[in-house]
Amino acid sequence: MVTHAAETGWAIDLTNVSKTYRGKVRALRGIDTRVRAGEIFGLLGPNGAGKSTLVKILMTVIRPTTASGTMLGQRVGHKPTLARVGYLPEHHRFPEYLTGAQVIDYYGALAGMPRAQRRKRRDELLEIVGMKDWADTKVRGYSKGMRQRVGIAQAIVNNPDLVVLDEPTDGVDPVGRRDIRAILVRLKEQGKTVFLNSHLLSELEMVCDRVAILVQGTVASQGTIDELTCGKIRYDIEIVGGDEAAAQRSLAAAAGSTPHTIARNTLSLATTDAAVVQPVIDALRAGGVIIRSIRPVRPSLEDLFMEAVTDPTTGVALPPGARKGAGREGS
Amino acid sequence: MTQILALLTDSYRELNSRKLFWITMLLSGLVVGVFAAFGLNDKGISFLWWQFDTPLLSAKTIEPRKFYIFAFANLGIPIWLTWAAMILALISTSSIFPDFIAGGAIELTLSKPISRMRLFLVKYVLGLLFVVLQVGVFSLACFLVIGVRGESWEPSLFLAVPIVTLVFSYLFGVCVLVGMMTRSTIAALLATLLFWLFLWGLNTTDGIFVLQRETSIVNHERAQKRVERQELASRRRIEQLAAAGEPVPTADTLPANVRDELEAVNAFLAPARKEAADAEESAAFWKRWTRLIVGAKTVLPKTVDTTALLDRWLLTPEDKALFSPERGESGDPDGKVRFGQPDREVQKRAEEAVRGRTVYWVIGTSLGFEALVVLVAGWLFCRRDF
Numbered sequence: 001m002v003t004h005a006a007e008t009g010w011a012i013d014l015t016n017v018s019k020t021y022r023g024k025v026r027a028l029r030g031i032d033t034r035v036r037a038g039e040i041f042g043l044l045g046p047n048g049a050g051k052s053t054l055v056k057i058l059m060t061v062i063r064p065t066t067a068s069g070t071m072l073g074q075r076v077g078h079k080p081t082l083a084r085v086g087y088l089p090e091h092h093r094f095p096e097y098l099t100g101a102q103v104i105d106y107y108g109a110l111a112g113m114p115r116a117q118r119r120k121r122r123d124e125l126l127e128i129v130g131m132k133d134w135a136d137t138k139v140r141g142y143s144k145g146m147r148q149r150v151g152i153a154q155a156i157v158n159n160p161d162l163v164v165l166d167e168p169t170d171g172v173d174p175v176g177r178r179d180i181r182a183i184l185v186r187l188k189e190q191g192k193t194v195f196l197n198s199h200l201l202s203e204l205e206m207v208c209d210r211v212a213i214l215v216q217g218t219v220a221s222q223g224t225i226d227e228l229t230c231g232k233i234r235y236d237i238e239i240v241g242g243d244e245a246a247a248q249r250s251l252a253a254a255a256g257s258t259p260h261t262i263a264r265n266t267l268s269l270a271t272t273d274a275a276v277v278q279p280v281i282d283a284l285r286a287g288g289v290i291i292r293s294i295r296p297v298r299p300s301l302e303d304l305f306m307e308a309v310t311d312p313t314t315g316v317a318l319p320p321g322a323r324k325g326a327g328r329e330g331s
Numbered sequence: 332m333t334q335i336l337a338l339l340t341d342s343y344r345e346l347n348s349r350k351l352f353w354i355t356m357l358l359s360g361l362v363v364g365v366f367a368a369f370g371l372n373d374k375g376i377s378f379l380w381w382q383f384d385t386p387l388l389s390a391k392t393i394e395p396r397k398f399y400i401f402a403f404a405n406l407g408i409p410i411w412l413t414w415a416a417m418i419l420a421l422i423s424t425s426s427i428f429p430d431f432i433a434g435g436a437i438e439l440t441l442s443k444p445i446s447r448m449r450l451f452l453v454k455y456v457l458g459l460l461f462v463v464l465q466v467g468v469f470s471l472a473c474f475l476v477i478g479v480r481g482e483s484w485e486p487s488l489f490l491a492v493p494i495v496t497l498v499f500s501y502l503f504g505v506c507v508l509v510g511m512m513t514r515s516t517i518a519a520l521l522a523t524l525l526f527w528l529f530l531w532g533l534n535t536t537d538g539i540f541v542l543q544r545e546t547s548i549v550n551h552e553r554a555q556k557r558v559e560r561q562e563l564a565s566r567r568r569i570e571q572l573a574a575a576g577e578p579v580p581t582a583d584t585l586p587a588n589v590r591d592e593l594e595a596v597n598a599f600l601a602p603a604r605k606e607a608a609d610a611e612e613s614a615a616f617w618k619r620w621t622r623l624i625v626g627a628k629t630v631l632p633k634t635v636d637t638t639a640l641l642d643r644w645l646l647t648p649e650d651k652a653l654f655s656p657e658r659g660e661s662g663d664p665d666g667k668v669r670f671g672q673p674d675r676e677v678q679k680r681a682e683e684a685v686r687g688r689t690v691y692w693v694i695g696t697s698l699g700f701e702a703l704v705v706l707v708a709g710w711l712f713c714r715r716d717f
């Protein structure tokens with residue numbers, strides 16, 4: 001399918017999206033972000049960072065205070081485009097009087113799908129999310145994870161070009177989470193774009209091509225995981241040391257002018273180059289120090305996340321929610 | 332179209348899942364059953380196998396057809412459909428909008444390619460489905476009963492469907508607006524019931540004021556006639572005096588407390604004139620107040636008047652006269668009417684005044700109110716961040 005989005009390469013291209021709720025909560029303070037067509041994009045951030053707010057703006061559930069940019073080549077808020085988008089809100093509640101199969105059918109119909117197509121797709125999806133045996137049970141009899149599975153199914157019922165999922169694995173068991181990851185990867189293989197909110201960083205790390213970290217309504221950092229971790233790879237050299245002070249002295253001496261930090265009996269060299277490490281090893285060995293391990297360390301998404309949400313001056317993690325005191329403007 | 336069909340199916344499923352919907356259906360069936368159990372024969376009325384001899388009300392005095400239609404228009408519609416079924420309908424539909432806009436449910440609906448206003452209006456119209464179905468089934472059942480037992484097929488009974496739905500829609504609009512503002516079913520239901528009670532009170536006041544007005548007008552007219560008669564008597568008296576050569580009172584010779592020469596020769600004229608003046612004042616007073624109430628009713632929905640249209644269309648005044656025992660003595664056609672002791676003439680005029688209100692006034696202005704309320708609610712829906 002040749003779409004405008006495919007031509008420009010951006011499924012979502014946002015500039016300066018901001019939202020101030022009534023009651024003066026500044027949930028978003030000028031978001032600029034782009035999602036390539038055909039990638040899995042992860043949005044992470046602490047509670048109250050504004051992730052759901054951003055998603056709801058894309059889905060026209062709330063009106064942005066300011067927003068410019070496009071989704072699938074149309075301006076944000078363009079209703080007909082939503083026929084090509086699938087959405088799973090957080091804390092969704094389906095009408096209790098519908099069965100799982102009816103839920104999928106109903107939301108497919110609201111997206112404008114013809115009946116015959118819905119039928120076929122419904123059975124397919126129930127199979128994929130493993131809810132075939134429960135298809136004719138009313139939603140009120142479902143467990144949380146079962147609702148979530150049906151939720152995923154209804155989000156992709158209209159065969160969307162862009163799927164927006166707000167915490168899709170919330171409440172789903174490990175097998176279900178793996179199934180959902182497989183669904184996401186398959187969507188990507190089909191050339192669809194996936195926009196994902198999640199707190200499960202290890203999962204995002206497994207599937208996402210690119211991520212953005214949202215903190216207090218602004219994008220703290222974004223890029224591929226490699227880009228974000230680039231320059232943060234280091235080598236840790238751990239030695240067996242009896243006397244800590246002596247160990248630290250010999251580590252410092254060995255490191256010489258190479259940028260480094262020392263914590264207890266571990267020397268962290270801020271370099272990605274293995275060649276730089278070799279003289280340090282030689283120096284340590286010459287000094288008779290016993291080396292226990294040498295390994296390149298690449299920060300995890302969790303480390304990046306922690307770095308983003310920690311106040312650099314105090315070293316304390318920021319409290320949840322939008323910053324209080326809307327009037328004050330600051331970095 | 333697919334979307335509207337989906338919303339329709341959903342609304343039906345929602346109704347279907349409500350116990351109250353089926354309870355109301357069942358009660359409707361019961362009411363029709365009782366209705367069908369009544370029979371009219373030459374001796375009087377029968378109920379199931381019991382016979383009540385009522386010579387005044389039997390197949391000899393009225394046609395069975397009219398008996399059933401009257402029962403439908405005067406008992407089935409006003410008591411069952413416009414009160415009991417209406418309350419049940421309000422209870423079971425007041426939660427439609429609060430549920431619809433509840434967090435977790437509305438996000439998905441809003442994220443579909445359908446404009447908010449359209450979504451709102453479709454959902455609103457579908458909210459009337461409950462009443463359409465209930466009244467439809469009830470009317471159909473009554474149609475069959477009248478057809479079989481009254482031996483007359485009356486398709487005009489189905490007028491009840493649009494009329495009762497219309498009345499319900501006035502209230503439903505308010506219910507939706509309050510539901511939209513507060514997101515609370517209970518608040519929406521209570522506010523609607525209060526509003527309904529207020530409308531009912533206003534309508535009752537209107538009825539009383541119209542009766543008062545007509546009473547005072549009739550009193551004024553009659554007093555006026557008495558004055559004319561007394562004046563005539565005075566003139567004759569003056570002519571007699573003149574013919575007999577006796578002194579005729581003139582403007583210069585009048586006593587201080589007498590207005591003109593007519594009063595000077597007739598002791599009854601002054602009190603009659605005073606009575607007429609009082610009646611005129613009273614008529615002016617009630618006219619003013621009735622205008623005020625009617626003005627208030629003009630901008631508000633008219634539930635009772637709308638239901639009364641059905642009565643107006645199904646039964647002619649002659650038909651009605653058959654059933655209503657002569658209210659109020661015809662009494663002295665010239666006598667003074669006191670309120671609470673209605674006079675036939677007054678009764679007739681008051682009924683005519685109410686019947687004379689145009690359909691446009693009754694339905695048009697009510698719909699205007701409803702449209703306004705629905706637009707405000709729709710506007711709130713379009714602007715709200717969910």
Ligand SMILES: Nc1ncnc2c1ncn2[C@@H]1O[C@H](COP(=O)(O)OP(=O)(O)OP(=O)(O)O)[C@@H](O)[C@H]1O
Pocket residue numbers: 021022023025026027045046047048049050051052053054090321322716717
């Ligand atoms: N309807 C609303 N009215 C007012 N404030 C709101 C509303 N919804 C969210 N907020 C505020 O906006 C901020 C961002 O909320 P949002 O739900 O977008 O956070 P989030 O990143 O999705 O958090 P979580 O990870 O807990 O889901 C919060 O401070 C919240 O209090």
Ligand SMILES: [Mg+2]
Pocket residue numbers: 051052053090166
């Ligand atoms: Mg959220």
